[in-house]
Structures are given as structure tokens and as C-alpha cells.
Amino acid sequence: MSISLSTANITSDLDFPSYVGSLSLRGCNITEFPKFIRNGRNLFSIDLSNNKIKGQVPDWLWRLPELSFVNLSNNSLSGFNGSLNVPPESQISSVDLSLNAFQGPLFIPSSKYLNYFLGSKNNFTGEIPLSICGLSSLQILDLSNNNLNGSIPRCLETLVMSSLSYLNLRNNRLSGILPEIFQNAKSLMSLDVSQNRLKGKMPASLVGCSALQVLNVGSNTFNDMFPFHLNSLQKLQVLVLRSNKFRGKLHNADGVWFGFPQLKIIDVSYNGFFGTLPSLYFLNWTAMSSKSDDNMEPEYMQSPSRNYYFSLVLISKGVSMEMERILTIYTAIDFSGNQLQGPIPDSVGLLKELRILNMSNNAFTGHIPSSLANLTNLESLDLSQNKISGEIPPALGTLSSLEVINVSHNQLVGSIPQGTQFQRQNCSSYEGNPGLNGPSLKDVCRDIKVPTPPQPELMETKEEEEEESFSWVAAGLGFAPGVVFGLVMGYIMVSYKHEWFMKFFGRSKQRTTRNH
Structure with a gap:
């Protein structure tokens, strides 16, 4: 039985039937990881994408016995709360953790059935774990847009020789060379290692990727x-x-x-x-x-x-x-x-x-x-x-x-x-x-x-305007020195009269004081 409540408003205390096999709560404005899912003993598919879930992914999620498909993309999840150990009998085949806020070392469920792992657009740090090379069924691996560093593991050759079709390591901090691991990568269709710090030459072994499209x-x-x-x-x-x-x-x-x-x-x-x-x-x-x-x-x-x-x-x-x-x-x-x-x-x-x-x-x-x-x-x-x-x-x-x-x-x-x-x-x-x-x-x-080209009439008018402007300028040039000379002489005369007045007034004042 399948239940789809996408875009509905869901509460965390929902009464959940244990016999449900597929559950979709896509876009329901959920802010906490639904605890009622823990009772889904028959759940093989869970879609909680496009919500507002924060905090940790509970450890019990990976222990659901029939769980195969998990989509937690486009939330605000930041960690795994001790859920890094996946039971060996796990049936998980597809995990989508993209567009979250996961931090710290990269977590990939170690399920032998895992076909798809999407962990892009998070903040995973550290090196790509070597355990990934043991996932013999992996077909799509997308670790793009994180902060992974170190070199690309040579052991990935095991995957590209067997099942890997899509490898996306774009926009990380990976360094070193792109290793010669593609000799018999006949299933590899897409390889994206752009926006990293890789150097050296292009691997000659890429000629072995006969199915490569990208x-x-x-x-x-x-x-x-x-x-x-x-x-x-x-x-x-x-x-x-x-x-x-x-x-x-x-x-x-x-x-x-x-x-x-x-x-x-x-x-x-x-x-x-x-x-x-x-x-x-x-x-x-x-x-x-x-x-x-x-x-x-x-x-x-x-x-x-x-x-x-x-x-x-x-x-x-x-x-x-x-x-x-x-x-x-x-x-x-x-x-x-x-x-x-x-x-x-x-x-x-x-x-x-x-x-x-x-x-x-x-x-x-x-x-x-x-x-x-x-x-x-x-x-x-x-x-x-x-x-x-x-x-x-x-x-x-x-x-x-x-x-x-x-x-x-x-x-x-x-x-x-x-x-x-x-x-x-x-x-x-x-x-x-x-x-x-x-x-x-x-x-x-x-x-x-x-x-x-200028018209003749306009040229004549322009010449007349220029002549008239020149006449005014000439008059101004002739008038300006006279004005300046007059102002200077006036200033001298005023200064002289002021000095004479002060001397005369001072003497008169002294005579008046003596008479008294």
C-alpha cells in the first residue's frame, strides 16, 4: 500500500499504519523528522524531500528492514546522529541527500545493493572514503558542490570497471591528478571533475570509456x-x-x-x-x-x-x-x-x-x-x-x-x-x-x-555668431583693465583719506583734553 500526502500539512504524531510500503510527504512543510515512520516495518520507499526538516537523521531509519529508497533532498538536515553504521542486511538501493546542510565526513550507506547516491550541495568535508570502492552495484555517484579534499581514490577503478555510469565530483577541493583508472570503463557515460584543483595531463585511459557521453x-x-x-x-x-x-x-x-x-x-x-x-x-x-x-x-x-x-x-x-x-x-x-x-x-x-x-x-x-x-x-x-x-x-x-x-x-x-x-x-x-x-x-x-556634412547656411550663421562673440570678447578685454585700474585707484584714495582722517581726529582729541 502507498500513501502520498505531498503538499499537505503533517503533524509528527500522525497515526501511521505499519503495513504501508511507500510513503511520500514531499513538500508538506515538515520541520522535524517524522517519528511515526519508525513503525513502518514494511516501508520500502520514503520521500521527505522539499520540506524544512532540521537537525539529525535518526539512526533507526537505516534499520528499517525493507527500506530501499530514501529521498531526503532539499531540507536543512545537518548530521546523522550516530546513524553511520548501516546493518549488513540493509536493502537500501537509492539515497538522495542533496541540497541539505550536512557537515563533516561524507556518509554513504554501505549497502551492497546501493545503486544511486546523491550527496551534492552540502558541506561534506574531508577525503572521499575508500569504503566507497566496495559498493559494487553503484551506478550513479554525485558528490558535487561540497568541500571534499584530497585526491581521487585510485580504487574507484573497481567501480568504473563494473557498474559506475555517472561520476560527478564537480566543485570540491580535490587535488592531484586524474588517475589512470578508465581502461575498461565501458559503462561510464558521464565524468565531471570540473572546478577542483586537479593538474597534470588528461588520462590516456579515457579512450577505454566507449560509452562516454559527457x-x-x-x-x-x-x-x-x-x-x-x-x-x-x-x-x-x-x-x-x-x-x-x-x-x-x-x-x-x-x-x-x-x-x-x-x-x-x-x-x-x-x-x-x-x-x-x-x-x-x-x-x-x-x-x-x-x-x-x-x-x-x-x-x-x-x-x-x-x-x-x-x-x-x-x-x-x-x-x-x-x-x-x-x-x-x-x-x-x-x-x-x-x-x-x-x-x-x-x-x-x-x-x-x-x-x-x-x-x-x-x-x-x-x-x-x-x-x-x-x-x-x-x-x-x-x-x-x-x-x-x-x-x-x-x-x-x-x-x-x-x-x-x-x-x-x-x-x-x-x-x-x-x-x-x-x-x-x-x-x-x-x-x-x-x-x-x-x-x-x-x-x-x-x-x-x-x-x-555642415550646411552652407549653418556655416554662415556659425561664422557670424563667432564674429559677434569675438567682438564681445574684445570689448570685454578692453574694458576689463580700465575697471581694474579704477578700482585700484579708488582703493588707494579711500585708504589715504582714512589715514588722514584718523591723524587729524587724533590731534583734535588731544587738544580738547589739554584744554580741560
């Missing part, structure tokens, strides 16, 4: 060349190398891009990549060139609670944000913050499914490719901080899907396109291009004046 190592200090050795990963859809120390060129010696046929999101921004991009650079980017029928997010991306999806932090439309279910809707290229030069390849116009294109903060030259007009799904275009010259192609005005445009600080000239999406941008989107002009720009940027 690889995110952004915001670390990896020091390596572009990982072309991973081009054998035929299912890779997301590759993020952002904010590291990667260097070199973004293409092989022959200038051809190959491999990664399913790539939908690539972010290599803020590294040390340099060189030019060949004219046919985007020729083989098939997943961004045509709409795929297979764009449903894999089932493994969802936890049994059905409210957890794979997410990725992206710079979208100039804003850093965490996006969920990106594999179903997003295609993005971010090459910003490198040392790329030469023209932007015309072949970029082949990427008809592209939504975000960021080439800013490089040294690109040449013109803006007119082929960009083919990108009818493009929502954000950033070409700022380059050396691009020429006019903005008028055909870009037909891109009705564009929401954010930034071409500032280049060498552009002429008018901006007439499309409303160009005219509703902020003035900052066009600044730093002295050659941009025209009525359309005047409407957007009131402070940028359109140069117009």
Missing part, C-alpha cells in the same frame, strides 16, 4: 595539448576543457577535424590554444549540422526520484548558469579567451543546429562570415574583443532567434543590420568600433552621433 574537466589546472586521442569516443556529446592550461592547436597537422561525430557542446575557453582554424574546420561536425532523431536524455541521467537530471555549468548568453537536461536542447561552441587568429571559417555556417557561438577574446581577423545567416537556431553570438573588420553582414538581420549579440571592440564599419534583434541590444554590444554608423546605430546608441 566529459567535463573545466576550471582546474590541467596542462596538456588538445586531447585528440579521445576522438575514438563515438558517443561523446559534451566536451568541456574550460579554464585550464591546455595549449597548442585545435586541429591536427593536416588541418582536418575528425572524430567526435556526436559532439553537441564544446567549451575550450580560457586556455592557451593558438593558430588559425582551417576553412573547412567545421565540415565534419555532423551532430551540429543536422537535427538528430536521437536527442532524448538517457534514462541513467534520471534518479528514481524523477526530479534529478544531468546538469552542466555553461556560459550562455554572457551569463554563467547551471543547466539541466542540456543534451536534449543545447548545442554550443565556446572558443573564447584563447589566442586564435586568422579568419573565422565560413564552414561555421554548416552548423544549422547551433544555438550558442562564442569566439570572443581572441585575435580573429577578416570579416564576419556571411554564412552565419544560415544558423537559424542561433540564440547567442559573441565575437567581441577581436580584430574583425568590414561590415556586419546585412543577412544576419534575418536571424529572428538571436537574443544576445556582441561585436564590441573590433574594427567594424558601416551600419548594423535592420533586424529588430540587432536594434534591441545594449549600446555596449557595438562600442569600440569607431567605424560603425548609420541611422540604425543612432537609434540603438544615442551617444554615437552619425557624422553629417
Whole structure:
């Protein structure tokens, strides 16, 4: 029997039938852990998510004999009250502790049936416990957004070789290298170790992750060349190398891009990549060139609670944000913050499914490719901080899907396109291009004046006004010294009379005193 009282107001002394198997108290404004659950001898599923529960998780919870699914996410729980010891006979297979206030060492129930453990967005500290490597059934492990430190345990190789499909260690304080533990990781679909303190080179063993769809190592200090050795990963859809120390060129010696046929999101921004991009650079980017029928997010991306999806932090439309279910809707290229030069390849116009294109903060030259007009799904275009010259192609005005445009600080000239999406941008989107002009720009940027030749009548009037102004100035200059001279002489005379008066008055006063 199942009971769902979600969004209802529940009291802690509720009379709870012991025969209930599934209980959902999601979003009921509960502030204390319900003690009546202790009587649920047949409970196999408990959902207490989205409440206001504070304090400790009671130790008796993990001893409920049939308990399999536990969702305590999105509360204010802070500890475990001695509940760190889970009975060996435990049936627990799924635990969601995310979005709480847990502190101290990481707690993971040592159940041999555990498939899903979600502990993200807490304040767990210390190292990743080695006991985690003995969880032979674990498929999803999300420890992101905590304060875990130390190195990534090499014993995780046991998990990635057996059952682990999803590993998220994002935004912690993990250090050291990313170990060579992926030789036979044929079930691993997503690996996210971004926003840590990892260094060294990309593991060569990643080529063994034949099912890998998401690889995110952004915001670390990896020091390596572009990982072309991973081009054998035929299912890779997301590759993020952002904010590291990667260097070199973004293409092989022959200038051809190959491999990664399913790539939908690539972010290599803020590294040390340099060189030019060949004219046919985007020729083989098939997943961004045509709409795929297979764009449903894999089932493994969802936890049994059905409210957890794979997410990725992206710079979208100039804003850093965490996006969920990106594999179903997003295609993005971010090459910003490198040392790329030469023209932007015309072949970029082949990427008809592209939504975000960021080439800013490089040294690109040449013109803006007119082929960009083919990108009818493009929502954000950033070409700022380059050396691009020429006019903005008028055909870009037909891109009705564009929401954010930034071409500032280049060498552009002429008018901006007439499309409303160009005219509703902020003035900052066009600044730093002295050659941009025209009525359309005047409407957007009131402070940028359109140069117009002066009319003859206006010139004559202006000359007359200047002559008249000069006459007044000359008169003023002639009059001013006279005024100053008069004032000085007046001051001298007044001072002299005052001195004479005081002397005369003083003598008269002395005579009067003597007579008396």
C-alpha cells in the first residue's frame, strides 16, 4: 500500500499504519523528522524531500528492514546522529541527500545493493572514503558542490570497471591528478571533475570509456595539448576543457577535424590554444549540422526520484548558469579567451543546429562570415574583443532567434543590420568600433552621433555668431583693465583719506583734553 500526502500539512504524531510500503510527504512543510515512520516495518520507499526538516537523521531509519529508497533532498538536515553504521542486511538501493546542510565526513550507506547516491550541495568535508570502492552495484555517484579534499581514490577503478555510469565530483577541493583508472570503463557515460584543483595531463585511459557521453574537466589546472586521442569516443556529446592550461592547436597537422561525430557542446575557453582554424574546420561536425532523431536524455541521467537530471555549468548568453537536461536542447561552441587568429571559417555556417557561438577574446581577423545567416537556431553570438573588420553582414538581420549579440571592440564599419534583434541590444554590444554608423546605430546608441556634412547656411550663421562673440570678447578685454585700474585707484584714495582722517581726529582729541 502507498500513501502520498505531498503538499499537505503533517503533524509528527500522525497515526501511521505499519503495513504501508511507500510513503511520500514531499513538500508538506515538515520541520522535524517524522517519528511515526519508525513503525513502518514494511516501508520500502520514503520521500521527505522539499520540506524544512532540521537537525539529525535518526539512526533507526537505516534499520528499517525493507527500506530501499530514501529521498531526503532539499531540507536543512545537518548530521546523522550516530546513524553511520548501516546493518549488513540493509536493502537500501537509492539515497538522495542533496541540497541539505550536512557537515563533516561524507556518509554513504554501505549497502551492497546501493545503486544511486546523491550527496551534492552540502558541506561534506574531508577525503572521499575508500569504503566507497566496495559498493559494487553503484551506478550513479554525485558528490558535487561540497568541500571534499584530497585526491581521487585510485580504487574507484573497481567501480568504473563494473557498474559506475555517472561520476560527478564537480566543485570540491580535490587535488592531484586524474588517475589512470578508465581502461575498461565501458559503462561510464558521464565524468565531471570540473572546478577542483586537479593538474597534470588528461588520462590516456579515457579512450577505454566507449560509452562516454559527457566529459567535463573545466576550471582546474590541467596542462596538456588538445586531447585528440579521445576522438575514438563515438558517443561523446559534451566536451568541456574550460579554464585550464591546455595549449597548442585545435586541429591536427593536416588541418582536418575528425572524430567526435556526436559532439553537441564544446567549451575550450580560457586556455592557451593558438593558430588559425582551417576553412573547412567545421565540415565534419555532423551532430551540429543536422537535427538528430536521437536527442532524448538517457534514462541513467534520471534518479528514481524523477526530479534529478544531468546538469552542466555553461556560459550562455554572457551569463554563467547551471543547466539541466542540456543534451536534449543545447548545442554550443565556446572558443573564447584563447589566442586564435586568422579568419573565422565560413564552414561555421554548416552548423544549422547551433544555438550558442562564442569566439570572443581572441585575435580573429577578416570579416564576419556571411554564412552565419544560415544558423537559424542561433540564440547567442559573441565575437567581441577581436580584430574583425568590414561590415556586419546585412543577412544576419534575418536571424529572428538571436537574443544576445556582441561585436564590441573590433574594427567594424558601416551600419548594423535592420533586424529588430540587432536594434534591441545594449549600446555596449557595438562600442569600440569607431567605424560603425548609420541611422540604425543612432537609434540603438544615442551617444554615437552619425557624422553629417555642415550646411552652407549653418556655416554662415556659425561664422557670424563667432564674429559677434569675438567682438564681445574684445570689448570685454578692453574694458576689463580700465575697471581694474579704477578700482585700484579708488582703493588707494579711500585708504589715504582714512589715514588722514584718523591723524587729524587724533590731534583734535588731544587738544580738547589739554584744554580741560
